[in-house]
Amino acid sequence: MLPISNSLMDAALAGRVWRPGVGPSLVTLRGNDVVDITSSVHPTMRDLCEAPNPAQIVRQAEGETIVTLQDLSNASLNAKAQDDLRWLAPCDLQAIKACGVTFAGSMVERVIEEQAAGDPARAEAIRARVGTIIGDSLSGLTPGSKEAEKVKELLQSEGLWSQYLEVGIGPYAEVFTKSQPMSAVGWGADVGLHPVSEWNNPEPEIVLVVGSDGTIKGATLGNDVNLRDIEGRSALLLGKAKDNNASCALGPLIRFFDDGYGIDDLRRAELSMSVTGEDGFELQGHSSMTQISRDPEDLAAQTIGRHHQYPDGFVLFCGTMFAPTKDRDGPGLGFTHHTGDVVEISEAALGSLRNTVRLSTDCAEWTFGTAALMRNLAKRGLL
Known part of the structure; x- marks a missing residue:
């Protein structure tokens, strides 16, 4: 399945890809073509999200056609080296935050x-x-x-x-840091489990894209990988359970709000998820935003305000109602991941996010951070 269906080709979509010999680039879709729209005005996704009307910019931006959607997706599934063509997580300088226990x-x-x-x-x-x-x-x-x-x-x-x-x-939402800016992986990449975990699962979630002024600009899909055993031992182990190499997947693209898509569409979002194991195991899951206990705007407001600013904006996982109990390895043991599991999260208005489960220690190391991005953009004359 492609990340984006033909029914979404008219949406205001923007993402990031790694271009061989170039580096991270902002892209949109023109039909089945992936078009590089990186500019000195909007060199990062952070800059695009800070604009008053990102949807309008994406629709009007000129750019260079670099690859077809099909070829980019195929390349992403086979990418091995740092300079290989592939999808990246659509956020860059934004903080990556998450809300828990919202269903x-x-x-x-x-x-x-x-x-x-x-x-x-x-x-x-x-x-x-x-x-x-x-x-x-x-x-x-x-x-x-x-x-x-x-x-x-x-x-x-x-x-x-x-x-x-x-x-x-209670009155206060749980808001925590899921992972560091620039550390999330995108469509087709391996997603990581800390090797000490023996009880874990995927979490299909809507992810808000929020500007530095607290305005929700759009949304994407996310997999907030959950280590049930580590967090269950103590809430003080939340950081160990959540923030690990490749433990956060986002994508495929951000859909910006416009006249045809807005916050009410998020409130009605219906997410589906499948897990397909190399052992033949299959699991289907579902999460409905109509069942969320806290409104998305409330979650954003509890994250940013006079009490806490985010000058580069942030993305915010909204939580999930999905909690798998289907036995996999024996009666009463419930579900846990096996390495090699393919997880696919889909939502009609946002596309689909696909990742393969590995141990964090077997996933590609995170080496391209904020400093590397700044040097890359400066070298390309975009700063």
Whole structure:
């Protein structure tokens, strides 16, 4: 499957590719052609996202046709060296932030992870107990409301109160740093698991693209790779669980808001996901933004404001309702990744994001950071 279907060719799309002998370049699509629109006015995706109307710029930009969509995608799946043609994550200088526990289903699974202390063998029994007590009491609950406080009291009385439910139904969202600027991988790349993890899963998510003034400019797709055992042992291990080599995938492109696509479309987004293993295992997943407990605009507002500025803007994972429980390696063990798994996340208005699962230690090392980008752009006369 190509990253973008023909039905999206009229959308205001922009991404980044690595051009051999050139370096990272901003691109858009003109039909099936990938067109380089990098300029001295907008040399980075950060600069494009800071413009008042990125969609208009993308549509009007002149550029150089460099490759077809099909050939770029084929090259990305076969890229091995630093200078090979390939898709990059569509963000560059922006901070990469994420919100957790924003869906009722994932809240329950986080409680289970914590109660199981990261041990998947204990999860099934705990899941049954938690489900009996909580039931559907979290469905439609407004975080921070009086009703949420009553649920909190119920859970505390049952000895099941959790820090995950605090951020899930309390007044404050969980916002954390997923990975560093320039470290995310793009469509077709390997995505990484820390080798100490034995219980993990993909997380299909809508990712907001937010300017330095807090305005949501558009969106893309993301895979917030989740190490359930590491985070489940202690929330203080969140950094170890989240920020590792190639543990963050974004793409294929940013779709900018315009008259035909906006925040209400994100609120209605329906994400589908498939995992296909080399062992023949298959898993289908789904996440509906209609079920999110916190509105995307609220998540952005809790991230940026007078309390915290982002002069280069940021991208923000919105969380997922997907929490796989299908057994893979034995009864009661639930799902965990095997290396070689192919993960594909799709959404009708944003395309599809495909990545192959490896250990972080087997993924390409991250060597091209912000300093390298600045030197590259200066050499090309774009700064």
